[in-house]
Amino acid sequence: MAEEKPAKLQRFKVANARRLRNNATDAEARLWRHLWKIPIEGTHFRRQVPIGRYFADFACHQIGLII
Template identity: 45%
Template sequence: MTRPMVKHARALRKRMTPQEVRLWNRLKTWRADGFVFRRHTPLGRYIVDFVCFTPKLVIELDGGQHNLDDHRAADAIRDAWLQGEGFPVLRIWNMDVHRNMDGVLISIRDALEAGLRDMRR
């Protein structure tokens, strides 16, 4: 992990989007359940929005620009690398954080529980 990447991750933490703040405020309460999340964390050459290391799960919040072909292609490459490192990626639309937070949290919890089941095998 390079020093510029660490500095960039810190800067991202200081200027989180409203959607990131809203989700972060919910995720950080899950520590009591044993799910510890970190925000804007370098993994390889990428900085992920949120990561839980046990079980491994990356959460990416996406705005409308991720519908553009070049973003979709870059996201696919990034997701493939992260999955190759054992980190499934759950992509969530920013709008869902505002309109369907309960559904978002259920999807995250389901992904975490699936990861725990896989760890026990």
């Protein structure tokens, strides 16, 4: 039973992140269009990233940046 909890929690986080991405505000959508196009080699921005109990709107793990 203890093994089920992390999997359930992960599914919940993924579902929440998808919901947040699908219901982005106008400002988030506009910023994402710019971040997505940034041609910096080796970087990759992600949207609605679960970090602990919270969700970062945008994150780039390679450079340690969270927006």
